[in-house]
Amino acid sequence: MSDGHQVHTHLVGVEDAGVPHEVDAVVVGAGFAGVYALHRLRTLGLTVQVLEAGSDIGGTWYHNRYPGARCDIESLDYSYSFDDDLQQEWHWTERYAAQPELLRYIRHVADRYDLWRDIRLDSRVDAATFDEASSRWTVRTEHGEVFSARFCILATGVLSVAQVPDIAGLESFQGQWFHTGDWPHEGVDASGKRVGVIGTGSSATQLVPVVAEQAGHLTVFQRTANFVMPAQNHPMIEQVEREWKAEYPERRAKARVSGFGHNQLSNPKRAMEVSPEERRREFELRWQLGGLYMMRAFSDILVDPVANEECAEFVRGKIREIVADPEVAELLSPRGFHFGTKRLCSGTDYYETFNRENVTLVDVRTAPIERITPTGLRTTAAEYDLDVLIFATGFDAMTGSMLKIDIRGLDGRTLREKWAHGPRSYLGVAPAGFPNLFIVAGPGSPSVFSNMVNSIEQHVEWIAALIEHAALRGARRVEATEEAEQAWIDHVNEAAGRTLYVRSPNSWYFGANTPGKPRVFMPYVGGVGTYRHLADDVAAKDYEGFLIS
Numbered sequence: 001m002s003d004g005h006q007v008h009t010h011l012v013g014v015e016d017a018g019v020p021h022e023v024d025a026v027v028v029g030a031g032f033a034g035v036y037a038l039h040r041l042r043t044l045g046l047t048v049q050v051l052e053a054g055s056d057i058g059g060t061w062y063h064n065r066y067p068g069a070r071c072d073i074e075s076l077d078y079s080y081s082f083d084d085d086l087q088q089e090w091h092w093t094e095r096y097a098a099q100p101e102l103l104r105y106i107r108h109v110a111d112r113y114d115l116w117r118d119i120r121l122d123s124r125v126d127a128a129t130f131d132e133a134s135s136r137w138t139v140r141t142e143h144g145e146v147f148s149a150r151f152c153i154l155a156t157g158v159l160s161v162a163q164v165p166d167i168a169g170l171e172s173f174q175g176q177w178f179h180t181g182d183w184p185h186e187g188v189d190a191s192g193k194r195v196g197v198i199g200t201g202s203s204a205t206q207l208v209p210v211v212a213e214q215a216g217h218l219t220v221f222q223r224t225a226n227f228v229m230p231a232q233n234h235p236m237i238e239q240v241e242r243e244w245k246a247e248y249p250e251r252r253a254k255a256r257v258s259g260f261g262h263n264q265l266s267n268p269k270r271a272m273e274v275s276p277e278e279r280r281r282e283f284e285l286r287w288q289l290g291g292l293y294m295m296r297a298f299s300d301i302l303v304d305p306v307a308n309e310e311c312a313e314f315v316r317g318k319i320r321e322i323v324a325d326p327e328v329a330e331l332l333s334p335r336g337f338h339f340g341t342k343r344l345c346s347g348t349d350y351y352e353t354f355n356r357e358n359v360t361l362v363d364v365r366t367a368p369i370e371r372i373t374p375t376g377l378r379t380t381a382a383e384y385d386l387d388v389l390i391f392a393t394g395f396d397a398m399t400g401s402m403l404k405i406d407i408r409g410l411d412g413r414t415l416r417e418k419w420a421h422g423p424r425s426y427l428g429v430a431p432a433g434f435p436n437l438f439i440v441a442g443p444g445s446p447s448v449f450s451n452m453v454n455s456i457e458q459h460v461e462w463i464a465a466l467i468e469h470a471a472l473r474g475a476r477r478v479e480a481t482e483e484a485e486q487a488w489i490d491h492v493n494e495a496a497g498r499t500l501y502v503r504s505p506n507s508w509y510f511g512a513n514t515p516g517k518p519r520v521f522m523p524y525v526g527g528v529g530t531y532r533h534l535a536d537d538v539a540a541k542d543y544e545g546f547l548i549s
């Protein structure tokens with residue numbers, strides 16, 4: 001962080017610990033969601049305090065600074081659209097921005113709109129309690145600072161609680177160990193070392209090729225092979241940037257009503273209605289386009305198991321072409337779940353990396369990890385000596401960051417109690433029984449099934465409009481009804497039930513990676529455009545499903 005920013009943030013704050021600092025709204029989290037919420041609510045004339053646990057803004061893009069970390073939605077799409085000047089003046093250097101550039105961008109936004117003065121860093125919120133008499137939230141940080149706010153906005157992120165699996169012996173390990181989601185700021189020197197990576201999800205598939213270039217030897221411990229698309233990243237092409245910027249109004253409008261909130265081409269045809277040659281051509285085109293384009297090769301990839309298997313087999317064929325050793329290629333070939341129902345990964349030279357002499361793939365499904373030893377790691381089949389161990393083992397997804405906070409609504413009921421069997425809220429925004437509390441891009445909304453920045457803007461703007469509506473009516477309290485919440489949950493489940501997601505429940509979308517977590521499909525898969533339409537309809541009907549008093 002620059003000194004300038006430090007000065008700003010330290011000027012902000014509370015005078016005395018224990019004396020509530022009064023604002024109209026507290027926003028928890030200063031990632032893309034929290035930063036925009038601050039800007040938007042300020043334009044309504046509200047006083048806002050953002051509380052951020054980290055030592056800088058950026059959220060995901062602050063903590064996930066592992067080598068190779070980058071976005072897998074095109075930068076020109078994965079950026080704010082609320083101000084045309086901002087989107088015209090910012091120059092992205094690559095098709096897919098890397099983590100440092102995304103962090104520079106979000107800090108530029110904070111500078112440009114003078115946001116730092118209302119952001120308090122190193123301030124983890126550990127409790128928020130609703131007071132019925134005053135209809136206000138009391139929000140506390142771990143340092144004992146107290147804020148009183150009419151509204152509390154949770155912009156805590158859906159993949160922000162890093163999860164290190166409970167493997168025996170970790171405390172005895174004499175080397176260094178790290179989690180990709182909590183990467184040290186000074187970096188990790190892997191040069192010449194024996195490095196182990198546990199996990200083969202999105203983080204690992206970005207990190208493995210980069211670390212392989214540095215390490216003496218890299219061992220990748222794989223439990224489930226994933227589908228990894230080539231990112232096809234490249235430096236920004238001037239003409240593409242120029243044309244895209246000229247078309248921004250139409251492109252942003254299109255993204256807002258699209259299925260996933262971005263401009264990736266969708267093929268409206270069904271996979272099995274075309275000839276095998278046309279199918280192959282389309283899959284090949286998508287492979288060349290790279291990243292997540294394959295998800296939209298045909299309209300029924302995530303619905304029809306036959307179409308899905310055609311796609312899966314195309315990708316397995318690519319793996320066999322790339323990976324020299326047929327046994328390694330087979331081990332890298334995903335099986336046992338439908339293509340795309342575990343988050344599709346996007347990487348550069350991932351499969352090629354397994355042709356390197358200094359890289360070994362170890363199957364820890366057939367021979368599970370037994371324990372971590374002082375010198376490395378032991379599976380039921382062999383022992384591996386390691387200097388550095390990297391956990392690319394994911395997050396307590398979607399609910400973890402909110403449930404870490406002791407949130408108490410009406411009658412002292414906690415969010416943890418309410419969500420004991422899975423997250424519940426109206427439109428994914430407002431949990432019934434928790435007045436004046438709003439969630440940005442969380443469970444029950446398109447969230448992780450969308451271009452996050454697009455969803456964040458939609459949510460923040462919608463919540464701000466609701467707050468403005470309540471203020472104009474002189475209301476002090478806005479709460480979702482139990483009936484509206486239940487109807488929304490039914491709709492979320494019904495939308496998921498139409499897809500193959502529900503047939504492959506072994507993913508973090510279901511909380512399957514977190515021990516003890518209820519197995520509930522959490523995101524809304526009905527589409528970004530559909531969601532926007534439904535939310536706008538609720539607003540047009542005077543916020544049907546909310547009690548505003």
Ligand code: N01
Pocket residue numbers: 070071072073159165166180198199200201202203204206221222223224343346364369392393394395448508513
């Ligand atoms: O985490 P993950 P991630 N023993 O949960 C394995 C986003 N993201 O950090 O599948 C052995 O996907 C686990 O195995 P299994 C994106 O939405 C985006 O990679 O449970 N292995 C799996 O292989 C993504 O989905 C980008 O059998 C263990 C891996 O660890 C989400 O973040 C980049 C294990 C965890 O994969 C999370 O991705 C990065 C154990 N005990 C992340 N425990 C972009 O490109 C876990 N595993 C934008």
